[in-house]
Amino acid sequence: MLAGQTVLVTGASSGIGLECARVLAPLGVRLLLVARRYERLMALAEELQTQYKASCFAQALDVRDRLGVQTWFEHLPPDWQNIDIVINNAGLSRGLDKLQDGDINDWEEMIDTNLKGLLYVTRLVLPGMIHRGRGHVVNIASIAGLAAYPGGNVYCATKAAVRILGDALKQDLLGTPVRVTTINPGLVDTEFSPVRFRGDTERAQQVYRGLTPLTGRDVAETVAFCLTRPPHVNIQELTLLPTDQANALLVHRRE
Numbered sequence: 001m002l003a004g005q006t007v008l009v010t011g012a013s014s015g016i017g018l019e020c021a022r023v024l025a026p027l028g029v030r031l032l033l034v035a036r037r038y039e040r041l042m043a044l045a046e047e048l049q050t051q052y053k054a055s056c057f058a059q060a061l062d063v064r065d066r067l068g069v070q071t072w073f074e075h076l077p078p079d080w081q082n083i084d085i086v087i088n089n090a091g092l093s094r095g096l097d098k099l100q101d102g103d104i105n106d107w108e109e110m111i112d113t114n115l116k117g118l119l120y121v122t123r124l125v126l127p128g129m130i131h132r133g134r135g136h137v138v139n140i141a142s143i144a145g146l147a148a149y150p151g152g153n154v155y156c157a158t159k160a161a162v163r164i165l166g167d168a169l170k171q172d173l174l175g176t177p178v179r180v181t182t183i184n185p186g187l188v189d190t191e192f193s194p195v196r197f198r199g200d201t202e203r204a205q206q207v208y209r210g211l212t213p214l215t216g217r218d219v220a221e222t223v224a225f226c227l228t229r230p231p232h233v234n235i236q237e238l239t240l241l242p243t244d245q246a247n248a249l250l251v252h253r254r255e
């Protein structure tokens, strides 16, 4: 069903994005892998080429760089230009400060990556999808966009924005075959927390203390499920959490 389709995965160098590539490679898709850490992308591409003979193209890209994203897209080799599926996954959080104590650089990094970067990429790939009559936009939002938690402020706002953008985009695309899916994961054990706490691994590990978090693969398999529904089925929004998590504020720790 997906064989031969070109899938763009943003933030493929780690965590959920990397696992999306691993889960989709055996399905015969062509993988366009982007993130800032090129060496990691190359290692992933080599792994998938060796293991599945997957067709992969890895490129360094900072989704915050509006001109860079435009130039990257315009210079894609012709056989990589027809993107059928985009997994807008690149994203991050920084800190857990109260808004009144927040670092505005952190806010800008989150807004520029999670929201503006997603918009830059999506704006470029959509016209081709509509023109070719085939496409699927998958946005990795978060349960942080369903309800805020203390110190989550700007990160939660970016994810709430991603959710409402998905809702808006579905309306704008109505009448086309292009599908839009928003995925809201709960706690996933990736580099997310080390990035949020800037390498403070002890603090990062506390996030998952006493519970079994989701893995990147759990989320990737959910993405693959959405992508492999028949063309008349659009999973509009899907929330998945660890069994020991009820929402962003309520977890059960077995300690």
Ligand code: NDP
Pocket (backbone or CB within 6 Å): 010, 011, 012, 013, 014, 015, 016, 017, 034, 035, 036, 037, 038, 061, 062, 063, 064, 089, 090, 091, 092, 093, 113, 114, 117, 140, 141, 142, 143, 184, 185, 186, 187, 188, 189, 190, 191, 192, 193, 195, 216
């Ligand atoms: P990771 O930190 O493991 O992965 C984040 C990915 O985003 C990396 O590949 C990173 O690559 C990429 N990225 C970050 N900034 C940029 C940028 N400016 N340009 C391009 N790529 C970028 O975390 P996750 O896998 O957990 O995060 C993936 C998504 O899932 C994020 O949107 C996150 O908000 C969301 N999410 C995560 C949850 C969790 O608990 N882990 C729960 C709910 C949602 P590089 O640094 O090489 O650029």
Ligand code: 8X3
Pocket (backbone or CB within 6 Å): 141, 142, 143, 144, 152, 185, 186, 187, 188, 248
């Ligand atoms: C990441 C999940 O709850 O740490 O989006 O914000 S949470």
